[in-house]
Amino acid sequence: xxxxxxxxxxxxxxEEVGSTGVGALTIVFLVLAVSTIVxxxxxxSAKETKxxxxxxxxxxxxxxxxxxxMLSGQGWTAVAGCRQFFYVRYVDYAITxxxxxxxxxxxxxxxTSIIAATIGAExxxxxxxxxxxxxxxxxxxxxxxxIGAIALVCVLVSISKNMRESAVTRGGDVASLxxxxxxxxxxxxIFYPMVWLFSEGFASFSVSFEVCGYAILDTVAKVIFCFIVxxxxxxxxxxxxxxxxxxx
Numbered sequence: 001x002x003x004x005x006x007x008x009x010x011x012x013x014x015e016e017v018g019s020t021g022v023g024a025l026t027i028v029f030l031v032l033a034v035s036t037i038v039x040x041x042x043x044x045s046a047k048e049t050k051x052x053x054x055x056x057x058x059x060x061x062x063x064x065x066x067x068x069x070m071l072s073g074q075g076w077t078a079v080a081g082c083r084q085f086f087y088v089r090y091v092d093y094a095i096t097x098x099x100x101x102x103x104x105x106x107x108x109x110x111x112t113s114i115i116a117a118t119i120g121a122e123x124x125x126x127x128x129x130x131x132x133x134x135x136x137x138x139x140x141x142x143x144x145x146x147i148g149a150i151a152l153v154c155v156l157v158s159i160s161k162n163m164r165e166s167a168v169t170r171g172g173d174v175a176s177l178x179x180x181x182x183x184x185x186x187x188x189x190i191f192y193p194m195v196w197l198f199s200e201g202f203a204s205f206s207v208s209f210e211v212c213g214y215a216i217l218d219t220v221a222k223v224i225f226c227f228i229v230x231x232x233x234x235x236x237x238x239x240x241x242x243x244x245x246x247x248x
Contacts, residue, residue, distance in 0.1 A: 011082035021208030022071070024215040029067035035223050036060040042230060048237045055103040056226035059096045063222055066092035070211075080136045084207050085200065089214065090130040096222060097122050100185060103229060104159060107236065108167035108178050118158040125151040129193070133200040145201070149193065156186055174239045177232040181225060188221035 017025070036057060043053035066088050069075040075088025098119040105115035128148035135141035159182050167178035195217065199210035229236075 011078055014078045014082050014084055015207055016084045017070075017211050018206070018208040021211035024208075024212045025067055025071045028215045028219055029064060029071055031219060031223055032060050032064040032067060035226065036064055039226065039230070046233065049233050051106055052103065052229050052233070052236060055099050055106070056229060059099045059103070059222050059226060062095045062099075063092055063218060079134055079200075081203050083203060085133060086211075087130065087134075090126055090133075093126045094123060097126060100221065100225065101155070101159075103225075104163055104178070104181060104185065107174065107181065107229070107232075108163040109170050109174075109239075110163045110166040114158060114162050114166070118155055118163070121151045121154040121158070124148070125155060129196060129200075133196075141201075152189060152193065156189060159186060170239045173235045177228075177235055180228055184225050184228070185221060188217050191217055 039053055039056045039060060043050060043057065046053050066075070069088045070086050075091070076084050076086045079085040101119050101122050102115060104110075105118065125148045128144045128151065132141050132144035132148060135144060164175075164178065164182060168175045192214075195205075195210065195213040198204040199207075199213070205213070
């Protein structure tokens with residue numbers, strides 16, 4: 001019995017991003033670029049909180065490069081169904097999503113092992129969803145998807161439980177700030193695979209709709225997230241470390 005395949009005949013035309021998608025790419029590129037400049041400028045006056053600014057700078061800077069590449073017609077290939085696939089997005093996510101986890105871990109004051117394990121699961125999620133996106137065999141495609149979904153659940157559990165417990169030990173203000181950030185990240189991380197399902201997964205969304213969906217999520221998970229971190233600068237500067245405990 002032949003394995004069911006998504007591999008199409010040679011493409012005569014490719015479904016590419018339309019004007020709406022290009023508009024979304026342009027807007028988010030500009031927002032990310034301006035945000036990067038703002039964080040660089042603000043980092044010069046930061047003292048105890050420089051590490052948070054550095055994370056925000058690189059989160060927005062790498063995404064700015066990815067969006068510029070997509071706007072320039074780079075970083076894509078045609079996949080099954082003769083559909084445009086922006087693989088540069090996964091290069092971006094392999095760097096920026098772990099940085100978001102690192103940012104959360106630093107704010108929570110979580111143990112290094114917890115942060116590292118969560119970042120590892122996040123990278124696994126990104127890698128498996130990339131492989132699912134480029135798979136031409138149906139069973140293989142959904143096998144990768146299931147592995148990625150499991151990895152993502154591990155990430156969300158760590159954010160909502162392990163890191164949150166560490167944030168509580170740093171005090172109410174930090175716990176409140178972490179709660180806001182964790183909620184934003186959790187919601188965004190849940191919607192990323194939902195957009196994937198109807199774009200790279202079932203190909204129900206047009207490429208432009210897909211691009212717009214990811215653009216909204218990137219704005220929330222990166223730009224809004226980083227600006228909330230910046231707004232909590234005073235709280236983070238005065239908060240005790242979770243590792244500052246008395247032993248008897």
